[in-house]
Amino acid sequence: MAGRFANRRAVVTGGAAGIGASIAARLALEGARVSVWDLDPSKAQAAHKLALDVTDPDAVQRAADSTAAEFGGIDILVASAGISGPNGPVWEYPIAAWKQVIEVNLNGVFYCNRAVVPHMLRGEYGRIVNIASVAGKEGNPNASAYSASKAAVMGLTKSLGKELAKTNIRVNCVTPAAVRTAIFDQMKQEHIDFMLSKIPMGRFGTVEEIGALVCWLASEECSFSTGAVFDVSGGRATY
Numbered sequence: 001m002a003g004r005f006a007n008r009r010a011v012v013t014g015g016a017a018g019i020g021a022s023i024a025a026r027l028a029l030e031g032a033r034v035s036v037w038d039l040d041p042s043k044a045q046a047a048h049k050l051a052l053d054v055t056d057p058d059a060v061q062r063a064a065d066s067t068a069a070e071f072g073g074i075d076i077l078v079a080s081a082g083i084s085g086p087n088g089p090v091w092e093y094p095i096a097a098w099k100q101v102i103e104v105n106l107n108g109v110f111y112c113n114r115a116v117v118p119h120m121l122r123g124e125y126g127r128i129v130n131i132a133s134v135a136g137k138e139g140n141p142n143a144s145a146y147s148a149s150k151a152a153v154m155g156l157t158k159s160l161g162k163e164l165a166k167t168n169i170r171v172n173c174v175t176p177a178a179v180r181t182a183i184f185d186q187m188k189q190e191h192i193d194f195m196l197s198k199i200p201m202g203r204f205g206t207v208e209e210i211g212a213l214v215c216w217l218a219s220e221e222c223s224f225s226t227g228a229v230f231d232v233s234g235g236r237a238t239y
Contacts, residue, residue, distance in 0.1 A: 003030065003031045004030045004031065004215075004219055004220075005027055005030045005031045005032035005076070005215075005218075005219070006030075006031035006032075007031070008027075008031070008032045008033070008075045008076055009032070009033050009035075009067075009068075009071035009072065009073055009074050009075045009076070010024075010027045010032040010033065010034045010035070010074075010075065010076035010077075010078070010218070011034075011035045011036075011037060011064075011067060011074055011076065011077045011078070011112075011116065012024040012027070012034060012035070012036050012037070012046075012077075012078045012080060013036075013037045013038070013052070013054055013077075013078070013079050013080055013081040013108070013112055014037075014038055014054075014079075014080040014081030014082060015034070015036035015037065015038055015041075015044055015046065015049075015078075015080060016036055016038035016040060016041050016042070016043045016044040016049070017038075017043060017181070017182055018080075018179075018181035018182055018207060019080055019131065019176070019179060019181060019207050019210050019211070020036075020038070020078070020080035020081065020131075021043075021044065021045065021207070022207035022208055022210070022211040023078050023080060023207075023210070023211045023214050023215065024036050024044070024045070024046055024078075025045055025211075026208075026211045026212075026215050027076070027078075027215060027218065028045075028046065030215070032076065033047075033048070033071055034046050034047075034048065035048040035049065035050065035067045035071070036048070036049040036050070037049075037050050037052040037054070037063055037081070037112075038050075038051070038052065038081070039051065039052065039053055039054075039081075048067070048070070048071075050063050050066075050067070054081045054104065054108030054109075054111060054112060055103045055104055055107060055108050055111075056111075057107075057111045057114075057115075060108075060111040060112055060114075060115050061111075061115045063115070064112075064115035064116050064119060065115075065119075068116075068119040073119055073120075073122070073123040074116050074119040074120060074123070074126070075120070075123065075125055075126060075127065076126070076127045076128075076129075076218045077112060077113065077116045077126075077127075077128045077129070078128075078129045078131070078214055078218060079108075079109045079112050079113065079128070079129070079130045079131060080131045081104065081108055081109075081112075082104060082105045082108075082131065082149075083100070083101060083104050083105065084101075084143070084146050084187055085097050085098075085100065085101035085143070085145045085146050087142045087143055087187060087188050087191045088142055089141075089142060089144075090144045093144060093145065097145065098144075098145045101145035101146055101149055102145060102148070102149050102152075104149075105146065105149035105150065105153065106149045106152045106153060106156070109130050109153050109156065110156060113128060113130070113156070113160055113171075116128070117160075117164070117169070120169050121167065121169070124167070124168055125168045125169065126164075126167075126168070126169035126170070127169070127170050127217065127218045127219070127222065128157075128160070128169070128170070128171040128172070129172055129173065129174065129214050129217045129218050130153050130156070130157050130171075130172075130173040130174075131153075131173065131174060131176070131214075132150045132151075132153040132154050132157070132173045132174065132175045132229065133146070133147075133150040133175055133176060133177075134175045134176065134177045134231070134233040134236055134237055135147040135150050136148075136149075136150030136151035136152075136153065136154050136175060137151070137154075137175055137229075137237055137238060137239060138198075138236075138237075138238060139151075140191075140194075140195070141194075142191060143191065150175075153173060154173055154175070154229050157171055157172060157173040157227060157228075157229070158227040158228075158229075159227075160227070161226040161227020161228065162226075162227050164226070165226055165227070170217075170222055170223070170225065170226040171226055171227060172217045172222070172225055172226060172227070172228045172229070172230060173228075173229055173230070174210065174213055174214060174217070174229075174230045174231075174232055175229055175230070175231050175232065175233060175237060176205055176210050176232050176233060177195065177198070177199050177204070177205055177232070177233035177234050177236045177237075178192070178195040178196065178199070178204050178205070179204055179205045179206065179207055179209075179210060180204045181207065198236050199233065199234040199235065199236050200234060200235035200236060201234035201235055202234075203234065204234075205232060205233070205234060209232065210232055213230060213232050217230065
């Protein structure tokens with residue numbers, strides 16, 4: 001696999017920790033030049049990193065333009081930045097928290113996709129991988145904002161994939177089940193236990209397992225899949 005991403009220019013949002021960091025590291029290991037866009041990029045293991053709030057569309061556009069200028073283009077986007085939000089029933093869910101989850105998990109993905117596509121069109125090549133969640137397929141109880149935002153990411157991915165289907169740009173998303181990362185610190189233990197109980201394999205996924213699938217989707221080998229949703233949930237997904 002060495003050199004699979006040689007001469008490719010990649011952006012990973014939320015790439016300073018968790019799933020995003022694992023993906024960024026593997027892309028770099030296989031030859032990509034990687035730019036990590038993160039709210040706090042200080043811990044990112046990348047030569048190029050930008051402090052970025054993905055909920056600021058103007059800042060996202062500037063990041064895309066400056067990265068493309070420095071790298072000479074953008075070939076790959078992995079939109080991994082996300083938050084879980086609080087847990088609670090819909091009728092008690094804080095409105096401010098709902099808006100924040102949607103702004104980060106959905107609008108942030110939209111802003112990033114929107115900003116990089118013109119650069120990919122100019123380069124006549126691109127791979128976009130959006131990180132959704134199995135929660136977007138099933139709707140986790142007491143996680144309505146997170147579930148709704150991830151379902152919307154799947155819809156966005158399908159639309160953009162069809163819009164770009166006749167180009168050499170492929171747009172797909174992955175739907176992980178729970179992976180034990182720092183995002184668990186935002187969740188109640190009963191919610192974590194619930195998620196584990198739903199996985200037939202009886203364990204959480206690893207960031208390396210998610211990264212392996214994402215990197216295939218980000219490669220030239222992924223040539224006939226677009227607007228698609230790829231499950232990586234230990235058998236949990238119901239469709």
